[in-house]
Amino acid sequence: MTKDQVTVVLIASAWSLGVGVIGALIGWRIRRAPIRWSAGLIAAVAVAGVVAGVIGTARAMFLSAHDLGVVVLVCAVSGVVSSLFALLLARALTRSARRLRGMAAAVGAGQEVRSPGNDPAEIRAVADELARSSERLLDAQARERQLEQSRRELVAWVSHDLRTPLAGLRAMAEALDDGIATDPQRYHRQMLRETNRMSSMVDDLFELSRIHAGALNLTMQPLSLRDVVSESIAGATPVARTRGVELGGRVHSQVEVRADAAALSRIVGNLVMNAVRHTPADGVVLVEGRTAGGTIELSVTDGCGGMDPDEFESVFEVGWRGNHARTPGPDTGAGLGLAIVRGLVEAHHGTVAVSNHGDGCRFIVQLPRPTVA
Ligand SMILES: Nc1ncnc2c1ncn2[C@@H]1O[C@H](COP(=O)(O)OP(=O)(O)OP(=O)(O)O)[C@@H](O)[C@H]1O
Ligand SMILES: [Mg+2]
CATH class of the missing domain: 3.30.565.10 (Histidine kinase-like ATPase, C-terminal domain)
Structure with missing residues (x-):
């Protein structure tokens, strides 16, 4: 590399580095701003870095004023055009982020969400994860609803099933107590049968609740x-x-x-x-x-x-x-x-x-x- 080339590299690097540092400071200040500002800043810093490098080098190399004017014009036009493109591309990013926010809100509201499929890889990965979470959430909710429903039905059935034999037992006990039972032996046998049936039902219920609670040993x-x-x-x-x-x-x-x-x-x-x-x-x-x-x-x-x-x-x-x-x-x-x-x-x-x-x-x-x- 000739001495001139070394000088060019050093001068261009110094100017670009200066612009880069300023860009980093601005980036830090606007870190909470919408994503399109960051994308615009990245494009602007890249272009400004090139422009600064070119202008700095041209001045140091004593380019004629005319040539310098041409170079600056070219840089300025390319800079404007590429910054516009950067903003355009950033709009797609903003749209993806907005879609992601919509998905997260839908998951929170218990709706089914689907991954969009055309977003950038990182956003797609988050969207896929959200879609999976929503699926798991909906499954869990459905299971919970079904369990709740069967619990409600069980309580209804059990109360219904216990009420009838209990009413019978009470009637028989009262009849025995009043001495109006014509066949006390039969009443006693019947009461024993009913009691056995009820206690085996209670055993079954206990077993079922242990199964449902996952407490089986x-x-x-x-x-x-x-x-x-x-x-x-x-x-x-x-x-x-x-x-x-x-x-x-x-x-x-x-x-x-x-x-x-x-x-x-x-x-x-x-x-x-x-x-x-x-x-x-x-x-x-x-x-x-x-x-x-x-x-x-x-x-x-x-x-x-x-x-x-x-x-x-x-x-x-x-x-x-x-x-x-x-x-x-x-x-x-x-x-x-x-x-x-x-x-x-x-x-x-x-x-x-x-x-x-x-x-x-x-x-x-x-x-x-x-x-x-
Ligand atoms: N072998 C079978 N043949 C025909 N129907 C059956 C048979 N086993 C069960 N069922 C039907 O399924 C229902 C539920 O059976 P399940 O054993 O759960 O309850 P159950 O026998 O009525 O009462 P429990 O077993 O609690 O005393 C029965 O009421 C009956 O209608
Ligand atoms: Mg049975």
Whole structure:
């Protein structure tokens, strides 16, 4: 590099640096101003830096006044044009920022927002994040609403279901107290039955509230599915016999499942009891267990006469008892059994579903197969 060139570089750098420093100071002062001012300032500083460098160098190199005039004019025209362009480009930035603000306000108002897609990368990243947050927020709100709704329904159903037997109990107790009961023995038996039914309902409610609160204390251990099924069948056999329902099980002795013993018994017990209750005399209820790929499958097939496919999902809702059982009788449940089954199965990372099969329906529980250590 010649000596002249070194001088040019030094002079141009010094002038541009001076303009840069002034620009930085102004930038600091207007740091809270709208984004377009910053963009305009960047363009102005860049152009002014060039102009200052050119003028400074030209003067030092003793360019003729005419040449200097031409150079300054060229710089001034390019400076104005590029500053205008900078302001134009900054308008797009301002628009993006405004869109972002609109999105944030919409998220706050609980509306669904979508990422615009054509904004600069950084703004798009923020917009995408906002869109995801809004999705999560809406999901959470929907879940919350649904939970609240089911809680309200549950309270309504429970009060309704408790009021009837309580009124009966009071009437019976008063009759006994007044000595007007014709058959006190029968009254006592009936009162005992009602009390048992109510306390099992309260137990179910307690279990459900623990499931909903995520407060289940499961002790996962390897269990023989066959043993659990045999136990449930033994428990339901007396009821099945009085109803004339044939109850049978078919589980291979080697099917092992990892689960909480009490919870699994409850799952199978609730399904078997439902099946027995909904199968007419001379019908068959069959409980089967097997391994299917990566899952353990337990099915309970009954002779209930089939279910409306619209009800396949509803049966698992809290308090759902079909359309026939809005008024509780001695044999109607509280509609909690299947909600408990689903809650417990899901706590075991499994699924439960129902479908029609033959002249009845089939509930299938799928649990993850224990990994072989
Ligand atoms: N095996 C089945 N066959 C036909 N319908 C069934 C069967 N199991 C359940 N249902 C229907 O689903 C409803 C809900 O069942 P769920 O076990 O949750 O409640 P419930 O048996 O009525 O009362 P609970 O189990 O709380 O005593 C039942 O009322 C019935 O209408
Ligand atoms: Mg039930």
